[in-house]
Amino acid sequence: MVTIMKLPANLSRISFAASTVAVCFFGALLHGEDRPPNILFILSDDHAAKAVSAYDGSLNRTPHLDRLAAGGMLFRNASAANAICGPSRASILTGKHSHRNGMVGNIGVSSAFDGSQITFPKLLRDGGHQTALIGKWHLRSEPTGFDHWEILIGQGPYYNPPMLTAQGPTEHTGYTTDIITDLCLDWLQNQRDPAKPFLLLKHHKAPHRTWMPGPDHLTKFGDVFIPEPPTLFHDYGGLSRAATMQELEIDRHLHFYYDLKLPPRPGFDLSPNGYLVQARRFYETRFTPEQKQAWDAAYREENEAFYNALEAGMGHRDIVRWKYQRYIKDYLRTVASLDDNIGRILDYLDESGLAENTIVIYASDQGMFLGERGWYDKRWHYEESLGLPLIIRWPGVTGPGSETTRLAQNIDLAPTLLEAAGIAPPEGMQGRSLAPLLRGEEPEDWRRAVYFHYYEYPAYHAVNRHYGLRTDRHKLAYFYELDEWELFDLQRDPHELNNAWRDPHYRDILADLQNLLSELRTQYGDLHSDKIPFAELREMSVEEIARVSLEGPSEAP
């Protein structure tokens, strides 16, 4: 015990049978030289790695995220377990796949996150961290495991957000990305207990739909042509039927008014859906007069020019191109504010001296289609959606500007942060600590593949249910309700355009990957959840979903 305590907290990996022993150990650390690190966990919503310049740089610049990457480790191959918002958040909190934390989809009357589960914030708090959550939660149940929380209500608006705390509702005027940062800075400066290490979850709404830019960036990219992805007009040739059944095309499904801020005009039949028109009108009623004036001024001229072009006979492809430009520019404008605000909090950590003993994590809940295949939204197993940006700066541990291509997954974050605090992960946590990778080690027994499972169908955007795996070279997905597979060779076909499922050259590889998939489904206890309709799964308790996933649905009496 004494020997162990002399190890630096951030380098020790200690397993204890009983968590109480771990807590005692942690308590000892608190009073020693090796105080466990603080943790600032910045989570965004729908931020594609392609829109972080440390990853790509073809679309935009994110100087503050790049600065974080320059001081830490960038994960090139990080994935979600279920590439949609609420389920990804639940996987992050619990370190478990969806069928084990109960959050299989976003929608459902009784499918709120079960907050009685063990989560990493609870374990950190038990171990001595002061815990806070500020920003987007979107799990439809009250947060648990936090000494302080202030959350957006549901998705939350981009402007003037009403928020909730344990003590009741709060009101704010301004841009939500700025406000979340203001609240985090206030908590760090004025409410934090300096005697304890802290865990702060700074969770942003941006850059989630409907991509409303902040006052500082309303006209950014105004005269710039953002490069179009080569697959903007992809025809889904060779892919599964699922690809043709979806409803997330920029062309057919992105709404001119709700999504693209083009007010309807008599004589033009562009904005057919009454609900979405009402929703956009509601957003605009939330503006202050000054905000409304700036907003209208930013879009007026471009909107006018578009209507004029339509009247002059603008062709269908050019209309799609216009929609893409409006979509991507608004998206990148919200990212610009996000990045500014990451800069603000990094500055504070530097100026206060906290940076020296604070782990900073940046991640998105999943990725996002930015026009690839002609799509927006996420949900899919394709890299744009399943992949996510993940950057971790751990002072004294991560090599500055380091990178890894090892396979990481959102379920790994909980065990990673527990290890950082010297707390053993509880039984049943399915992720694996990334700490060896962060230390620059090359573990020989690192995982060969990540497993994923998307459940939410039938539902918005009509993405069929599928499960599968990704190795460092291949992607295999099974659309079980269609009995169709997709297999991609990521080395030869990084854009996942050539489905090799029926290619005889890949017969052996397919068989090997299908075996590996069976092993993963056994390992994670997800053998039967595909046999149960989503509408039934989403109404089940955590225990029921875990049981039927392992054992199968009960026989009717």
Ligand code: CA
């Ligand atoms: Ca999301």
